Amino acid sequence: MIEGVKQQKWWGWGEEGKGYRYEDKPKFPAFVKKMVGVDITAPAETIPPFSSLNVPASQLTDELRGTLAGILGDTYVQTDDETRVVHGFGKGLRDLMRVRAGQLERIPDVVLYPGSQREVEQVVDACVEADAVVIPFGGGSNIVAALEAEPGETRQVVSVNLGRMNKVLEIDENSGLAHIQAGVFGPDMEDQLRAKGWTMGHHPDSFVWSTLGGWIATRSSGMQSDKYGDIADICRGLTMVMPGQVLELRPLPSTSSGPSVREMVLGSEGRLGIITSAWVNVHRIPEVRELQAYFYPTYEDGLRACQQIVESDAHVMMARVSDAIETQYIMANGKKSKSKVSSLVSKGIQKLMVQKGWDLEQIAMSFVGFEGSASHVRYEKGIVGKIVRDNGGMGVGKGPGALYDQKKYDTPYIRDFMLDRGMLCDVSETTTPWAYAEQIHTNTVERFNKLMDELGVQGVVFCHLSHSYHSGACQYFTFAINDNSANAMRTYDLAKREIQQSFMDNHATVSHHHGVGEEHSPWMEQDISPAGVFIQRKLFEGVDPGNNLNPGKII
Numbered sequence: 357m358i359e360g361v362k363q364q365k366w367w368g369w370g371e372e373g374k375g376y377r378y379e380d381k382p383k384f385p386a387f388v389k390k391m392v393g394v395d396i397t398a399p400a401e402t403i404p405p406f407s408s409l410n411v412p413a414s415q416l417t418d419e420l421r422g423t424l425a426g427i428l429g430d431t432y433v434q435t436d437d438e439t440r441v442v443h444g445f446g447k448g449l450r451d452l453m454r455v456r457a458g459q460l461e462r463i464p465d466v467v468l469y470p471g472s473q474r475e476v477e478q479v480v481d482a483c484v485e486a487d488a489v490v491i492p493f494g495g496g497s498n499i500v501a502a503l504e505a506e507p508g509e510t511r512q513v514v515s516v517n518l519g520r521m522n523k524v525l526e527i528d529e530n531s532g533l534a535h536i537q538a539g540v541f542g543p544d545m546e547d548q549l550r551a552k553g554w555t556m557g558h559h560p561d562s563f564v565w566s567t568l569g570g571w572i573a574t575r576s577s578g579m580q581s582d583k584y585g586d587i588a589d590i591c592r593g594l595t596m597v598m599p600g601q602v603l604e605l606r607p608l609p610s611t612s613s614g615p616s617v618r619e620m621v622l623g624s625e626g627r628l629g630i631i632t633s634a635w636v637n638v639h640r641i642p643e644v645r646e647l648q649a650y651f652y653p654t655y656e657d658g659l660r661a662c663q664q665i666v667e668s669d670a671h672v673m674m675a676r677v678s679d680a681i682e683t684q685y686i687m688a689n690g691k692k693s694k695s696k697v698s699s700l701v702s703k704g705i706q707k708l709m710v711q712k713g714w715d716l717e718q719i720a721m722s723f724v725g726f727e728g729s730a731s732h733v734r735y736e737k738g739i740v741g742k743i744v745r746d747n748g749g750m751g752v753g754k755g756p757g758a759l760y761d762q763k764k765y766d767t768p769y770i771r772d773f774m775l776d777r778g779m780l781c782d783v784s785e786t787t788t789p790w791a792y793a794e795q796i797h798t799n800t801v802e803r804f805n806k807l808m809d810e811l812g813v814q815g816v817v818f819c820h821l822s823h824s825y826h827s828g829a830c831q832y833f834t835f836a837i838n839d840n841s842a843n844a845m846r847t848y849d850l851a852k853r854e855i856q857q858s859f860m861d862n863h864a865t866v867s868h869h870h871g872v873g874e875e876h877s878p879w880m881e882q883d884i885s886p887a888g889v890f891i892q893r894k895l896f897e898g899v900d901p902g903n904n905l906n907p908g909k910i911i
C-alpha cells in the first residue's frame with residue numbers, strides 16, 4: 357500500500373474491521389427470515405485468508421518496469437499480489453463472488469501511482485508504446501465490471517491509481533468553481549472545500565470509497581442531485597491525458613461549440629484517456645440542512661407526490677420514496693432503543709395510520725431534503741407539506757432523516773454480511789419518463805418474482821425513487837436471493853438479466869448512474885440504438901487505434 361492512498365479490502369466493501377451488525381436491530385433477523393428464508397443469527401461463512409488465493413504471476417517485462425520506474429520511481433510501481441488483486445475488480449456482486457472463490461482471471465500485472473499530470477502523460481505514452489493495456493483506477497467502487505482486463509488478454513495490463521493526485525488546486529470564488537485533482541476521495545475533497553466554506557454537494561452512497569475521476573468516468577449521481585445536479589451537470593471542464601495528447605476543456609457554464617466533447621468524456625470509463633483534474637461547480641455551505649420524513653398510504657401516492665414536488669416552487673435537495681417492501685426493510689433495520697426509525701412504527705403512529713384506513717403492509721416511507729436560509733427552508737417545507745397532504749400522506753418529523761443522514765455510508769457493508777450468509781444481494785437502477793414510472797416498478801417486481809418461482813428459490817426485490825427531473829425519475833431496485841448452491845452465479849446472472857431486460861421493455865435506460873462496464877454492455881444497442889453504438893465505436897477507435905485504453909468496456 358502507498359502511504360496516503362486508501363485501499364479497500366480485497367474481499368468486500370471498504371475497510372477491514374468495519375462491517376454490518378444486526379445485534380442492535382431486533383426486528384431485522386425476522387424480516388430477513390420472512391423475505392428470503394435465511395437465519396442471519398446462524399454462524400456465517402468465514403472469508404478464506406488472502407494467502408489461500410492462487411494469484412497469477414505478474415507478466416510485467418523488465419523493460420517496461422524499468423521505463424515506468426524511471427518515470428515514477430520504484431515506490432510507485434507496485435506488483436505485490438494483494439495490490440494487484442484489489443485493482444483487478446470493482447465491487448459488483450459478481451466481483452465479490454469471484455474474488456472470494458479465487459477466480460482471479462486476468463488481474464493487472466502492475467499498479468502505478470503517478471503524482472502529477474506530467475507523470476500521467478509519460479506513463480500513458482510509455483504504455484501505449486509498449487502496447488500495454490492501461491486501466492485508470494479511482495476508488496474501485498464501480499459495480500459494472502469497469503476495471504477488469506478482458507479474459508485472455510495477452511498484453512501487459514497496467515492499472516493507474518490516481519490516489520496521489522488528491523488536492524483541491526484552486527477555488528474561483530467569483531464563479532463558484534473549483535479545480536480539483538481527479539484522484540481525490542469524497543470525504544477528503546469535501547474537507548478541503550468545507551475548510552474554505554464551500555461544498556460540491558455530490559454524495560453518492562459510495563462517497564467514502566469513490567473519487568472525482570471515477571464519478572466523471574461513470575456519470576455518477578449523488579443523493580442530493582435534485583439540487584446540485586448529477587456529476588454531468590457539476591463537472592464544467594476537465595483535463596484528460598490521451599495517447600500522445602492532452603485534452604483541455606476550460607470551465608464554461610454552457611457552450612455552443614459543436615457536439616459536446618465534455619459529454620463524450622463523461623461516462624467514458626477510461627476508454628478515451630485518464631482524467632487528471634476537473635473544474636466543478638461549488639456552492640456556499642447552506643445555513644440550514646434538514647431531512648424530513650413522510651409516509652404515504654402507497655408507493656404510487658409517493659411517486660405522484662415526488663413528481664408534484666419537482667414541478668413545484670420548492671427546489672428541494674432530495675426527494676426520495678421507498679416502496680412497501682423497502683419501507684419494511686428500513687423499519688426492520690432500525691436500532692432498538694435510540695432509533696427514531698423504530699419509533700415510526702410505535703403503536704401511536706400505527707394506530708393513526710390504521711384510523712386513516714391505511715394498510716400497514718403497503719405504506720411508503722419518504723425523505724425530503726431541504727437546504728438554504730432558515731426562511732427559505734420554511735417556505736419549501738410549507739409547499740412540500742401541502743403536496744404530501746394532497747396525496748394522502750403525513751409528516752413524522754426530522755428524527756428519522758437525521759438518523760438516515762448519519763448512517764448512510766454504512767449501508768454498503770450490509771451486502772458483504774448477506775453474502776457471508778449465502779444471500780446474493782445487488783442493485784439495478786434506471787430512469788424513465790414520469791409516464792412510465794409506475795409501470796417500470798410494477799413490471800420489474802413482477803418479472804423478478806416470477807423468475808424466483810421458476811427457479812424455485814426465495815428472493816425479494818424492493819425499490820425507491822432516488823432522483824427526480826422535470827420529465828422523469830430514477831428508480832433504484834435492490835434484490836436479495838437465497839442461493840448458496842453451486843448455481844449461485846447463474847441464479848444471480850438470470851436475476852440481473854431479467855431486471856435489465858425489464859428496463860429495456862419498459863421505456864427505461866440501461867443505467868441512470870452506475871455506468872456500463874462489461875456488465876451492462878449487452879443492452880447498449882437496445883438502449884441507444886445500433887447507430888448510437890456505431891458512433892461510440894468510431895469515437896473509441898479514433899482516439900485509441902491500438903485499443904490500449906480499458907478495452908471491452910461500454911461496447
Ligand code: FAD
Nearest residue numbers: 494495496497498560561562567569570576577626631768
Ligand atoms: P472506479 O470504480 O475505480 O472506476 C470506475 C470506472 O471509471 C473504470 O472504468 C475506471 O477505469 C474509470 N476511471 C476511474 N478513474 C478515472 C480517471 N481518473 N480517468 C478516467 N477514467 C477513470 N454510484 C453513483 O453514482 N451513485 C451512488 O449512490 C452509488 N452508490 C454505490 C454504492 C455502493 C455500495 C457501490 C459498491 C457502488 C455505488 N456506486 C454509486 C457506483 C460507484 O461508486 C460509482 O460508479 C463511482 O463513480 C465509481 O468511482 P470510483 O472512483 O470508485 O471509480
